[in-house]
Amino acid sequence: MAQSGTQVKQPEGGAERPEFKASMSTRYGLDRAFTVLVTVAALVGIVVLVVLVVDVIRDGSTMLSPKFLTSFPSQIFPENGGVYPALIGSVWLLGLTALISVPLGLGAAVYLEEYATDTRINRMIEINISNLAGVPSVIYGLLGLGIFVQLLAPVTGGTSVLAGALTLSLLILPVIIVATREALRAIPGSIREGGFALGATRWEVIRSHLLPMALPGALTGIILALSRAIGEAAPLLVVGVSLYQTYATTGPFDGYMALPTQIYDWISRPQQVFQDSAAAGIVVIMAVLLLANSVAIVLRNRFEKRA
Amino acid sequence: MAVEAGRTRSGPDVWKRNSRTREARERVIKFLLTACAYLSIFTTVGIVVVLFEETVRFFLDVSIVEFLTSTRWAPQQGSFGVLPLVYGTLMATLIAINVALPVGLLTAIYLSEYAPRSLRRWLKPALEILAGVPTVVYGYFALTFITPFFRDSLLPGIGSFNALAAGLIMGVMIIPTVASVSEDAIYAVPLSLREGAYALGATKRETATKIVIPAALSGIVAAVILGVSRAIGETMIVTIAMGSQPNFGGTPLESMQAMTAYIVQVVGGETPRGSITFESIFAVGSALFIMTLILNLASYWFVRRFREIY
Numbered sequence: 001m002a003q004s005g006t007q008v009k010q011p012e013g014g015a016e017r018p019e020f021k022a023s024m025s026t027r028y029g030l031d032r033a034f035t036v037l038v039t040v041a042a043l044v045g046i047v048v049l050v051v052l053v054v055d056v057i058r059d060g061s062t063m064l065s066p067k068f069l070t071s072f073p074s075q076i077f078p079e080n081g082g083v084y085p086a087l088i089g090s091v092w093l094l095g096l097t098a099l100i101s102v103p104l105g106l107g108a109a110v111y112l113e114e115y116a117t118d119t120r121i122n123r124m125i126e127i128n129i130s131n132l133a134g135v136p137s138v139i140y141g142l143l144g145l146g147i148f149v150q151l152l153a154p155v156t157g158g159t160s161v162l163a164g165a166l167t168l169s170l171l172i173l174p175v176i177i178v179a180t181r182e183a184l185r186a187i188p189g190s191i192r193e194g195g196f197a198l199g200a201t202r203w204e205v206i207r208s209h210l211l212p213m214a215l216p217g218a219l220t221g222i223i224l225a226l227s228r229a230i231g232e233a234a235p236l237l238v239v240g241v242s243l244y245q246t247y248a249t250t251g252p253f254d255g256y257m258a259l260p261t262q263i264y265d266w267i268s269r270p271q272q273v274f275q276d277s278a279a280a281g282i283v284v285i286m287a288v289l290l291l292a293n294s295v296a297i298v299l300r301n302r303f304e305k306r307a
Numbered sequence: 308m309a310v311e312a313g314r315t316r317s318g319p320d321v322w323k324r325n326s327r328t329r330e331a332r333e334r335v336i337k338f339l340l341t342a343c344a345y346l347s348i349f350t351t352v353g354i355v356v357v358l359f360e361e362t363v364r365f366f367l368d369v370s371i372v373e374f375l376t377s378t379r380w381a382p383q384q385g386s387f388g389v390l391p392l393v394y395g396t397l398m399a400t401l402i403a404i405n406v407a408l409p410v411g412l413l414t415a416i417y418l419s420e421y422a423p424r425s426l427r428r429w430l431k432p433a434l435e436i437l438a439g440v441p442t443v444v445y446g447y448f449a450l451t452f453i454t455p456f457f458r459d460s461l462l463p464g465i466g467s468f469n470a471l472a473a474g475l476i477m478g479v480m481i482i483p484t485v486a487s488v489s490e491d492a493i494y495a496v497p498l499s500l501r502e503g504a505y506a507l508g509a510t511k512r513e514t515a516t517k518i519v520i521p522a523a524l525s526g527i528v529a530a531v532i533l534g535v536s537r538a539i540g541e542t543m544i545v546t547i548a549m550g551s552q553p554n555f556g557g558t559p560l561e562s563m564q565a566m567t568a569y570i571v572q573v574v575g576g577e578t579p580r581g582s583i584t585f586e587s588i589f590a591v592g593s594a595l596f597i598m599t600l601i602l603n604l605a606s607y608w609f610v611r612r613f614r615e616i617y
Binding site for chain 2: 027028030031034035037038039041042044045046048049051052055056059103104105106107108110111112115116122124125127128129130131132134135136137138139140141142143145146147170173174177201202203224227228230231232233234237238240243260261263264267268275278279282285286289290293297301
């Protein structure tokens with residue numbers, strides 16, 4: 001369709017050719033305008049990001065203090081409240097999600113790149129993974145509710161931080177798999193052949209050469225995926241994250257709070273002090289994410305330079 | 308000498324035994340890795356089973372025709388017509404894509420055709436940060452910054468919750484998706500096509516808009532479909548900034564409820580499990596899943612198409 005569309009247009013351009021010379025200044029003018037347009041467009045996102053950051057820092061400045069990080073949220077004295085249990089909950093979620101999703105993601109990626117042959121089932125797995133990457137996060141929440149919270153309640157303890165982490169793991173697995181596969185694909189075949197020629201088995205080649213070489217690229221994807229997991233609120237709300245609890249999570253079967261859902265809870269309360277708390281909470285979560293993203297970017301830039 | 312001979316004789320024996328354990332280890336490892344890959348199939352099966360099991364139970368009580376055609380969604384009064392929720396979702400999506408398509412596409416053109424190499428290396432990560440901003444943060448921004456901004460300037464009649472602010476910010480959220488997928492497609496257009504255009508006297512803009520974009524069209528279509536799918540599935544922005552009033556036929560300045568926002572509203576409330584209202588979130592979830600599934604498969608198909616050409 002696209003091809004035939006351009007072919008139809010070409011004769012039209014030919015018909016206009018008499019004006020070709022006369023309109024040079026218009027054409028250059030349009031070119032300059034277009035250059036400005038694309039540059040402005042590229043900056044729109046950045047400008048919104050900057051305005052957003054300035055806005056939340058301004059809104060959150062009244063609540064932001066070291067005490068905000070170490071206090072429990074309070075209904076009675078909201079101005080003394082903090083994000084402590086939510087922060088601890090998010091750290092638990094992050095740790096458990098990494099423990100579950102990274103080995104599974106690396107394993108699946110290694111299988112698909114190094115073992116899988118071009119059979120129907122493997123092609124199905126591939127389409128399936130790219131499709132899973134596009135499933136809305138709230139649907140993963142419903143999956144987690146049905147499987148981890150209800151069906152596997154004897155194992156996970158129902159609405160536990162483990163159930164939350166399992167749900168987030170399934171959510172970010174496709175991202176980890178795709179990133180790791182790309183990193184593996186970038187390794188030249190001669191490395192593998194060299195290993196085989198020396199008598200190494202497939203797994204020995206993978207463990208000693210391919211995984212270490214793919215790690216920087218895979219790590220970038222893993223960090224981006226985990227930072228997405230930290231920011232997710234919708235699936236956690238569905239699998240029963242606590243919006244208020246009086247203790248910090250101490251084990252995988254405990255109840256848990258999380259930063260994004262704590263922020264959501266504050267936003268949905270009308271009083272100004274809760275709105276300010278939400279803004280302060282946003283500053284905390286954005287700081288964590290910016291840090292994670294910077295690490296990922298540095299890793300990748302170093303990796304790209306070497307490659 | 309004798310010792311050495313003995314060593315060479317025992318060599319193959321040791322090697323053989325070792326090889327057997329190696330082979331066994333290889334098999335076990337391959338099995339484990341295969342299991343990791345098959346987990347994705349189980350995930351999909353799990354989603355389908357969980358959603359459809361509860362949905363079937365829901366449709367035992369509510370007629371599927373009412374669900375798909377009624378324009379009244381009032382679970383407390385037993386009215387389950389999904390169209391108002393779909394309307395809310397599509398309204399926000401429409402506004403979002405009107406932001407994300409032009410901005411994302413122009414950004415992609417800038418990145419691949421105009422940006423100096425050094426700037427490009429900073430702009431792409433910046434876009435990734437934009438994609439990594441949690442959606443609750445966008446929701447907060449839409450509710451406490453964009454909506455008041457409109458009320459104080461252009462649109463005094465705008466509601467505290469409205470589709471316009473939610474849709475605009477959702478558009479910003481999906482700019483990186485549209486930009487990065489279209490950039491991949493634009494990048495894949497062979498240099499010879501651009502050189503041909505320049506040789507015929509085309510300017511840079513003419514080359515970009517009349518040669519490169521048509522050649523990358525299927526990838527750009529894929530990017531837009533993917534962006535639409537993201538917008539439909541997005542939850543927190545519409546929950547926070549668009550409100551929780553089902554509103555069929557409302558204007559963008561009014562509050563309305565999206566499908567995802569309804570799910571969050573029910574799980575956050577006191578609705579008892581097993582009640583028909585609770586089952587309704589799975590029916591809405593199924594509708595959402597089917598909509599995004601179709602869009603994702605369409606996008607996958609378009610991406611493969613442009614990869615095959617070059």
